[in-house]
Amino acid sequence: xxxxxxxxxxxxxxxxxxxxxxxxxxxxxxxxxxxxxxxxxxxxxxxxxxxxxxxxxxxxxxxxxxxxxxxxxxxxxxxxxxxxxxxxxxxxxxxxxxxxxxxxxxxxxxxxxxxxxxxxxxxxxxxxxxxxxxxxxxxxxxxxxxxxxxxxxxxxxxxxxxxxxxxxxxxxxxxxxxxxxxxxxxxxxxxxxxxxxxxxxxxxxxxxxxxxxxxxxxxxxxxxxxxxxxxxxxxxxxxxxxxxxxxxxxxxxxxxxxxxxxxxxxxxxxxxxxxxxxxxxxxxxxxxxxxxxxxxxxxxxxxxxxxxxxxxxxxxxxxxxxxxxxxxx
Numbered sequence: 001x002x003x004x005x006x007x008x009x010x011x012x013x014x015x016x017x018x019x020x021x022x023x024x025x026x027x028x029x030x031x032x033x034x035x036x037x038x039x040x041x042x043x044x045x046x047x048x049x050x051x052x053x054x055x056x057x058x059x060x061x062x063x064x065x066x067x068x069x070x071x072x073x074x075x076x077x078x079x080x081x082x083x084x085x086x087x088x089x090x091x092x093x094x095x096x097x098x099x100x101x102x103x104x105x106x107x108x109x110x111x112x113x114x115x116x117x118x119x120x121x122x123x124x125x126x127x128x129x130x131x132x133x134x135x136x137x138x139x140x141x142x143x144x145x146x147x148x149x150x151x152x153x154x155x156x157x158x159x160x161x162x163x164x165x166x167x168x169x170x171x172x173x174x175x176x177x178x179x180x181x182x183x184x185x186x187x188x189x190x191x192x193x194x195x196x197x198x199x200x201x202x203x204x205x206x207x208x209x210x211x212x213x214x215x216x217x218x219x220x221x222x223x224x225x226x227x228x229x230x231x232x233x234x235x236x237x238x239x240x241x242x243x244x245x246x247x248x249x250x251x252x253x254x255x256x257x258x259x260x261x262x263x264x265x266x267x268x269x270x271x272x273x274x275x276x277x278x279x280x281x282x283x284x285x286x287x288x289x290x291x292x293x294x295x296x297x298x299x300x301x302x303x304x305x306x307x308x309x310x311x312x313x314x315x316x317x318x319x320x321x322x323x324x325x326x327x328x329x
Contacts, residue, residue: 007067007070007071008063008066008067008070009063010046010049010059010063013036013043013063014043014044017033017043025069026069028065029062029065029066029069032058032062032065032066033062035058035062036059036062039055107201107205108205108206108207109202109205109206109207110207110208110209110210111206111207111208111209112208112209112212113208113212114206114208115157116147116152116153117147117152117153117157117159117160117163118159118203118206120140120143120144120147120163120166121159121162121163121166121199121203122203122204122206123140123143124140124144124166124169124170124190125190125196125199125200125203125204126204127140127188127190128188128189128190128196128200129187129188129189130187130188131184131185131186131187131188132184132185132188133183133184133185134174134177134178134182134183134184137170137173137174137177138174140170141167141170141171141173141174144163144166144167144170145167145171148167162193162199165192165193166193169190169192169193173188209253210241210246210247211241211246211247211251211252211253211254211256211257212253214234214237214238214241214257214260215253215256215257215260217234217237218234218260218264218278219278221234221276222276222277222278223275223276223277224275224276225274225275225276226276228268231264231267231268232268234264235261235264235265235268238257238260238261238264239261241257242257263276263278
């Protein structure tokens with residue numbers, strides 16, 4: 001039996017097993033213990049291991065598993081000492097400072113309003129590189145044809161040549177989509193027009209002046225009682241445009257923006273329950289924006305006193321006029 005070199009073997013099993021709590025052993029080991037006890041006459045006769053290969057194999061497996069279990073139990077009872085690893089202080093890396101990207105120069109060109117040719121050509125160049133449905137092409141083609149019939153684009157217009165080319169392109173494209181039963185073009189490319197990239201950039205950069213947009217919102221409040229939030233929003237828009245330099249001091253509309261801003265602040269401070277009434281000469285020169293006010297009279301010319309109607313009276317008059325079949329103006 002000396003070939004067993006593990007902790008427990010047949011030579012010392014009888015003594016070692018007395019110090020073990022059999023109740024803590026796994027079921028398979030406890031049953032194996034009972035089997036060994038039965039076949040060795042209470043651990044006194046181990047001859048069965050030499051006479052039977054099956055019993056020898058079972059006993060050997062039992063002792064191996066038993067010693068493995070004892071080792072695992074011993075490891076659980078031994079407290080583990082945690083060894084703290086000395087961590088070297090990490091060198092503080094300097095933060096990378098991102099270089100400020102140079103701001104792109106604003107190439108926008110501002111105008112008070114779009115002429116017919118400009119409005120249609122903006123829509124035309126915006127088709128390039130984008131998806132287009134046959135309905136979209138049809139509507140734009142129709143707008144071009146109406147402008148031609150109504151002679152809204154004169155031959156002296158600087159954009160007359162490109163306007164004719166665009167109208168021709170749209171007519172051919174619409175015909176091709178109709179005949180080919182094409183409902184959608186995933187990406188439309190406009191070719192055959194000289195320096196089209198420059199023309200496209202020119203019309204895409206053409207925008208309505210911010211001052212005009214703001215003043216239109218202001219004159220739209222005339223004769224109304226707007227909400228405080230609406231007035232505050234317009235004031236914020238005007239102040240932001242002035243601060244950002246979108247409205248130049250030497251510009252045409254700078255003084256009108258200042259007057260409108262002062263008028264709105266005055267209304268907000270003391271006249272929140274009243275209607276906004278724009279004075280006769282408050283927005284001189286901006287009658288084209290939809291304002292009912294008139295320009296200042298020339299020097300030496302007496303100003304015409306304009307009779308202002310109260311909003312309710314004005315509303316009744318408008319209601320009465322709407323019932324007339326004909327109205328001379």
